[in-house]
Amino acid sequence: MSTFKAPKGTYDLLPPDSARFLAVREAIAAPLRDAGYGYIETPGFEDVQLFARGVGESTDIVSKEMYVFTTKGGDQLALRPESTASVLRAVLESNLHKGGNLPVKVWYSGSQYRYERPQKGRYRHFSQVGAEAIGAEDPLLDAELIILADQAYRSLGLRQHRILLNSLGDRTCRPVYRAALQDFLRGLDLDEETRRRIEINPLRVLDDKREDVQKQLVGAPLLRDYLCEACRAYHEEVRELLTAEGVAFEDDPKLVRGLDYYTRTTFEFVHDGLGSQSAVGGGGRYDGLSEMIGGPALPSVGWALGVDRTVLALEAESVTLDLPATTSVYAVPLGEQARKVLFQMAGELRRSGIATDFAFGGRGLKGAMKSANRSGARLALIAGERDLAEGQVQLKDLESGEQSALALTEVVAEIRRLLG
Template identity: 40%
Template sequence: MEIQLPRGTRDILPDEVASWHFLEEKFRSICENYRYSEIRTPIFEHTELFERGVGDSTDIVTKEMYTFADKKGRSLTLRPEGTASVVRAFVEHKMFGDVNQPVKLYYNGPMFRYERPQGGRQRQFTQMGLEAIGSDDPSIDAEVISLAMNFFRSIGLKNISLIINSLGDKESRLKHREALIAHFEPRIDEFCSDCQARLYKNPLRILDCKTDHAHPLVASAPSILDFLNEESKDYFAKVKSFLDAIGINYTVDPTLVRGLDYYNHTTFEIMSDEEGFGAKTTLCGGGRYHGLVQEFDGPDTPGIGFGMGVERVLLALDKAKIEIPDANPLVCYVIAAQPEVEEKIVQLVNRLRMHGISAEKDYQKRKLKGQLKDADRKKAKYTVIIGEDELRTGEYTLKDMATGKQFLVTEDELITTLEKAEGDK
């Protein structure tokens, strides 16, 4: 039997990796500019972490997790999202005692969900995200949203839109919950089995159902915004005023509830409107959570964060026809005019690399013309040709591949010229 990739996974081949590096470096750079620090958590955790943290009424926990027993019978799960692991680490390492609050963390790594593979969505996918834990100041909600919006702008995406909502505090959510139950209960038998199970457990999830999203009762469901108490209204108003102050446009959508149980107050999604996606596609989603740290036996500590799938962002870049710059172009291709100078070629390529210059040579015993073609295919900025005459005189022919200009340089002059080119790339 031919061994192939498991369904829902993919190989990221060398000609694609530059795009991943581009996104990862942009995300790292903007996070650190906002004073977020990287955290790396395990790929698998105890299953209970996600049952308690993500919510046992969510599709993620009930349908999509990769769960297995280890050799001692303990239930472990490949992480399906990043927030629960980061909050677990926040509690376990007592970061709530850090003098610098809030604790601002970002992450980037593989996640796993058993769902139907489709464009921009795989069973193993990569998620970048962040968490700001330890502040209930609405200005940090605006900061987190601003960071996400600025990231998308920095990679060239222009046709994006921000959707926001408020789920209110615990009191507001309880009143809204009672109204949702009263709304759906008389006709709940018209909904899928998942929605029927959620009616009394978490009726808010009915609004997020993929199966029954077009049911007329979903469209006419009571709006959470009508149940916000004064404190929740004031909080949401401040978030919107801060977004206005920094020039970020948004649309309020009272049906935006997100798919995780731990959200309250601010929730948001950033959508791509790029032609070719069809309907608007979510690139990034997140929100505020109060109570999640307590769920993991930590002190009462508020937080806010977001996550985005790298594959979907790359798809958006492709639809927008945004060309990813080559972060590591070849600076110099060293060409052997005769086979007799091969030892010198090896020595010079090594010396260039020791000086931090990206250098390459031929390994297929090509003739001079073939080496020049290979240098062109590899988009070398410069070529340097060395033959027996060059060895004798100590001067090499350096060619600028963009202009076609050629000039003679000594080996030291060659290194000086190429070091400048490396610095400019």
């Protein structure tokens, strides 16, 4: 055993389980590609100020959970705790928004890092697939993204996820609500840190998960009662568009999400089979984020779905994904000449699109056939010196146990026929 272990709160993704994670990533990405979203990849670390300004200094993510370090050159960097700020920075830096084709629609897949108390469904290193539509203010765009996420979940076989929906207003109506909420919160019995938060970002207090805080929040003013006419109409249109597409959602007036940059539409995907860590993904509109990080006004909307959480949701619903076999054919050579011939044949099968593995290391028939069965292959290709002298190989069906001789020239065609 190695002296070293994976850092606390992280995990290694290993086969065969990793195949499920890949399938989940692909299922989430597929509807996005079909809707005109292009793939984007950003560094795993950024200038610490990008997240401090964008995500918000009062958020737990920035104040408690970021991995921050100083480089040898003296730069202050942070491992990315989320990807929206990074994606927007990349779009601005490369001037994609100046191409005249707004919104810029991109999707990403990658790891995020947060220093949290590890528990099932909440890790210090986790994987997300996300989508961002940058540079357009349109209820159709908000609805499109929610519909695409719902479509991805349904394509995986999930049926018990729920969509929570809210509006956080904009710079016109939010300050009025903020003042009313602060007045209410200042009268509560809260600890010093939470009282500080009331002055910086009172909406964050609504997101406090502690039971004693939640009890005191009963009767708190709700943002929906303070929305201006424009925000109310915008939100109503998003709701109507989702309903017209048959996408069920629940209005949740207390939904604020854990990031400071959200405006107007905000939403969360939850799955009750996951216990306390019920959120599998979420997102919303972030019209002011570009200006926060020094860019022009670029109204935008996006979401991120947790790959780890989605896999847990599939387990909670006992959904088994139909995964392609990693190996279809396993080649078992017996003798030096057979090693060369079958190695060549394995290459030919792979070029024909047939997943083929090989018994490496010169093992005997018994050991090699054990490996063939463990590989999950449907067929085994076996050849010894006598077989080759007769211009043939043995083809064994590992499911039925049937075995027959096959001419060397017919191997590829026959295997393709058998595998359909």
